[in-house]
Structure formats: structure tokens, C-alpha cells
Amino acid sequence: MLKNYIKIAFKVFLRRKFFTFISLFAISFTLVVLMVAVAFLDHTFGKQPPENKQDRTLCVFHMVMKTPDGGGTWSSGGGYKFFDRYARNLNGVEKMSLCTETEPVFSYHNGEKIQSYLKRTDGEFWQILEFTFLEGAPFTSDDEKNVNFVAVINDATRKKFFGDESAAGKTIEADGQRFRVVGVVANVPYLRRTPFADIWVPISTMKTNNYRGELMGNFNALFLARSRSDFLAIKDEFQVRLKQVEFPDPREWNQMYGVAETYFENTSRSAFGRQENYQSQNAKFLAALIGAMILFMLLPTINLININVSRIMERASEIGVRKAFGASSWTLVWQFVVENVLLTLIGGAIGFALSRFVLQAITKSGFFPYAEFHLNYRVFLYGLALAIFFGLMSGVYPAWKMSRLHPVQALKG
């Protein structure tokens, strides 16, 4: 029976090519937009190397310091002193790493100006994050302790400085300092906030030691938990530690706020909450994302329903004949839904091909450095589910309406 339905469906598609085109255009365009959005979210928040242990990692991105009356606010990254003195040895934390926020630095190489992003960090950073090393190895905690001017660079930076030659053992200049390259890693996308940089060097190579005395600064902390179930305890203990901070001049600043969280939690907090607020805003953020998606899908769906409803009358005589020969309403609904899902799947296939093309174009545009948007199997599954949902949404109402047509009326035409 299904085979017959499919045969009929193809005949119908080919009979009115303009309408088939409209439907396919609507379905594939909607899918392209959704797929690009999902690929973007997946690229930014999803699990991918070097963040292979992402589901066990918590970070502190922002800190807030306040005056006694709460009127004055200092908002930035955390200071080295705060993390070093108050955030170490949290229960359930296996490893902890500190790193600065990436900052642009310039190098002058053979009369050319090269811009790179620099991150200063410690030895544990390379254990929490699993970078792919193309050459050499990471620097260690000892390098950090002994103030060794060593650097790990990414593939793109190696190309800029050394062309196709190997870089290990050579020196590069950045921000007026010279570093010996000990390792080369594969490029990490710009949108991966925690690992991203072009050049990584030890914290102790900072130009002054002032950072050691700062409660607020430009540091982020990474905590690798023993397991995900420790997250809550770690978050709570971090809040307790915040209360223990001794301020150099409590009349000036006397409160500090911050949250150990995932990057997704951080994004939803900055969208909907305030840094001082410890409550998770994930639910709101997810609701907003899903709401936006539904709103966006509404118009194409109405459009498809519209066309499908109008086309019922075209097939009135066919329905009349089938009803007269005893087909039930359910059979007709089933047939129409099959037709719609089939059309959706064809539209879906076109949509996938187009999405690939669009994602490639975005990747190539270089607007997001080192980004590689692909249609991985996860995104593919989301897309497929969406396509079928879409087909049902736009097919069920017209099918139900069609099946209730009275045979006599239908046969009359």
C-alpha cells in the first residue's frame, strides 16, 4: 500500500511543479536556517577537542567586586591572588588551572606586522584540556615556576612565522618579549572561549609581578571535577570561599561575587541574569532559544498549511472516488501524511546539501577565526527530527480537513 501512496505522491508532485517547488523551497530554506543556527550553537557550546572533558569542567569567567554600600561595581576577570589563595583545593576538584583572558598582541617579523591572540597559563591547563600536538609538547608547571620563556603556538601562527618549516626550538617575538617554541598545536576555534589563543605562554612571564597581589584582574579559573556529580558541591564551596576573602581596604571594596559554571551557564547568565546572582538562568535561556525557533518556524508552517489546504479542492474528485469505494477517513489521512512526509524528506535532503554549502561558505569567509562548522551526525539527527516534525505540522490539518469531505460533494467537483 505504501508503495502505491509513494507512486501517487510522485505523480502529484510532478503534475503541479510550481507548487512542489514552493513547498520544497519553504522546507529546505527553513531547514538551512535552523541547521546553521544549530551548527553555530553546537560549535560554541558542544563538546569538541580540546575540551574532551567538558562535561567535567567548571570555569570562573567573570568576577564582581563591590563597595560597602553596593553602589560601586568593579566587573572583570578574577585576580591571580584571589584564585591562588582562596580557590585552590576545593573538594571534588581533581585539577585546577588558571589562565588569562586572551588578548591581542603584535609581533614584527621580517618587517611584517603579525597580530595574534596570547593567553598566559600554567602547566595544568594542558592536562585539563587535550590539545592535539603537531610538534613538541606542552610547557610544564616547572616552566611556570622557573619563569622559562617558552611558548606553545598554533598551526596558523607557525605558518605566519616559519612558513612550512617546523617551529620547535625556534624563537618568536610577541608583545616585546621573546619566547622559545616548545610545541605546536592544531588551531582551536575563536568561539571556544576557554581554550582559544594563538600563542600560550607561562603566567610567570608577565612583564611585572603585580598580578600576584590582585583580587581582581584578567584571570579565568578552570576546575576539573572528579565527576559531574561533584558540580553542586564545588559550586557551593566556591561561594563559601568568596565569603572568606580578606580585603586590603574594606572601606573601599568589601564584597566579591563570582560563579563556577560551564560556558553555557555563563552565556545564559549574561543574557538573563546578573553576575552577582548565583541562580542558574539556563531554563530561561533555553526557553528563549526554543521560543525563537518556534517563532521562526511558524511562518513557513502557515505558508505550507495554506498551500496544502488550497490544494485539497484540486484533488476533490480523487477523494470522492476513493470514499465512494469505501476508503475510511483514516486511510486518507494516512495517505496524505505519507505524501507530506515524503515531500518533507526530499526538501530535507535539499536542505542538507544547501546547509553544507552555506556552512562551508561561513567557514571559508574567515569571519570566525579557525571555525569549522560542519554537519556532524548530531546536527544531522536534530535536522532530520525537525524536518519530520515540520512535515507533520503542515500536513495533519489539511489531511484531516480533506478526509471529512463528503463523497457526494467531492464527486460533484
Next chain:
Amino acid sequence: MIKHLCKLVWNRKRINFLITIEIFFSFLVLFSVIVFAVYYLNNYLYPLGFNYENIWSIQVDTRSGSDEKDKLQRLAKTNQIISALREFGEVESAAAVWAAPFSRGDWTSGRKLKDGRDFDYSNNEASDELKEVLGLNVVRGRWFSKEDDGVTNYKPVVINQMMARAFFGDEDPIGKDISDPDDKERKEARVVGVIDDFRKNGEFSEIRGYVFNRADFTNQQSFLPRFFLIKVRPETTAVFEEKLLARLQAEARDWSFTIKTLVDMRANVFQEYLVPMTAFALVAGFLLIMVGLGLTGVLWLTVTQRTKEIGLRRAKGATKRRIYHQILGEMFIITSLGLLAGVLVVVQFPLLNFLGFADSKVYTLSIIISLVLIYLLTALCGLYPSRLATKVQPAEALHYE
């Protein structure tokens, strides 16, 4: 005529209802893109208030943090750097400023005005040479100068025209105090000059109040500058940059410097505004094309289904022109219903403080543009099907009965 058309529309209420809903949502989508486009365009057409050509920004990280101990020393070093910059033949003038044009970060304050409105404005701190470097236009009074040296009983400030209007209306703002009356430790902030509206964040940013404080690096209360701005001779190339950086590093070994041209920084800011805008416009454009195709299809089917009705009218003597008008007229009524609902929803937004950035001029203009575009779209969609309707031959149509 219209009453009759309304009746015809009502007769096919189910399908027309769906079309109305589709037009309603299309209007909302189009409006939300248009309102941003009109807002940004309106800002873009407004003068920027400064020059950006041949100006380089040198961002400086003094690693000061919360440590205030050696601030005097740092301030002295700042002064040294400014004089070092002036020594270069390539540099026409140099200034220090807290926030450079097109840079990130804003220092904002809010105040309740006399008429009860909340007024937000931005602050900056600049040395005396900024006027020369950025080519600021002083409309009233004067910019900072040596005259302000040693003044301790008040703080000289220069404000922009919008701020002057908001605070003092048509009165002369020169010599007036803009400090916050609620602040207990306040010091008089005396307006010494008014400049053209200055928009640090570039052409697309809003027109807002702006206050310049005077940077005086002999005073320990002064902020440390975060940027040096230099106006270079037009023929200066990037080769000079390396020389410049070497000199800066020699002057302050433990500071970091980032040199960029204002032209590049402006291009970056442009990209930040234009890329999301283009993405939204593209999506909205495709949605509208899809809606357009869908409407054409639906109308086409409607016409083929109504062959009998149209044929009868033709047989009774209706001209082609009247049939054409009937189809377009029906479409007009359906569209208007959808748009009416859309406008009713959209006018609620300002009341709910949603899209608060757009003033009533921008808002009204956006509504009008969106209305015109949707009418154009539906008219375009109706064109082919109504032409088709005029081709119906009475004989052929009546043949069915």
C-alpha cells in the same frame, strides 16, 4: 463595492483567515528588521563629531590593577611618553584619553533631569591636545587649556550639544554646574565648553550625552589614560609603527602597547553592526520570498476554483478590468486585515518598553515602510492570478453547469 468585496472575502473565511495570519506574521518579521535598519540608518546619517583619518590609537596596559602605590610614578611616565611621541617627525599631534573612539568599554552615568526623565550619558577623560588630534568642533566656550592648570575648587568639563540641551534647554550652559546634587562629596563640575555631538562608538551608535573631563597627569586624582591618540602625517606607513613601538617599550618596559589605526578600528565596529544585520535581513528576505511564492500559489488556485463565478460575471457584462479589480480588491482587504492586527501589536511594544531605543520618528517611519512593502508584496503576488482571471472565457466557464 467594498461592502460587496467584504462579503466575498467572508464567504471564503477559512482560507482567507489563514492568509491573514500569514500576512500578520510577515508584517511582524519585516517590521522587526526594518526598525533596526531605519534606526541605524538614521544614526549613520547624523554627523560623527570627530575625524578618524590618519589617526593611530595606541592602547596601553599599565598593569595597574587595584594597586595604587606607584600611581604618581605611572602618571609621570605617561607625561614622558606623550612628549616622546611629539618628538617624532611623523607625528603631528598626540593626546591621551581614557577611551579612544571605536574602542570597547564605556564609562556611563545616569541622572534624573528636572522634568523627571532619566538621562544616561557617557564620560571620558582627555588631555588638552585631543581637540587638535580629533578635530573636535567647539560650538560654545572653549576646550581645555593651560588656563585650567592649578584650578582646585572646581572641575572643568566640556559637554556635547545634546547634553547641553537636555540639562539647560536654551540657556547658555557655560559656567554652569553639572555635578550630581545627590552626591555628598560632590565637587562643582563647571562647563567650560560645548562641542558638536560626539559619538565614540561610531556612526551606527546612538546620539547620547557626552562629558569630557580634563586629564591632568600632575594630579594624583587623575585617571591613568588607557589610550594615546596620535595624528600622523598622511604619508606615514606601517614601517613607522615598529619604530614607534620600540621607542614606547624603551620608555616603559613593563607596559604593553597595541597600535591600531582608527580607520581599522572603525572597520571592525562596522562589521560588528553590519554582519548580524545582514544575516537577519537575509533570513527575513528569504521568508518574504517564501511567503510571496505561497501567496501566489494560493491565489492562483483560488482563481482556478472560481472559474464558474468569474465566467458568470463576464457573461453578465463585467469587463476584464472589473474582474481584475475584484481579485486585487479582495487581496487588498485580506492584507489590510492582517496588517491592522500587526500594527495593533507593534504599537504596544513602546508601551511595554520593548525596542525602547527607537524614538517615535524612527518607529512611525518603520511602520509605514513595512506597510508599504507588504502591500507591494501582496499586490505583486496578486498580479499574475488576477491576470489569469481576466482570461476566463464566459462560454468555457458556463460550460460546467
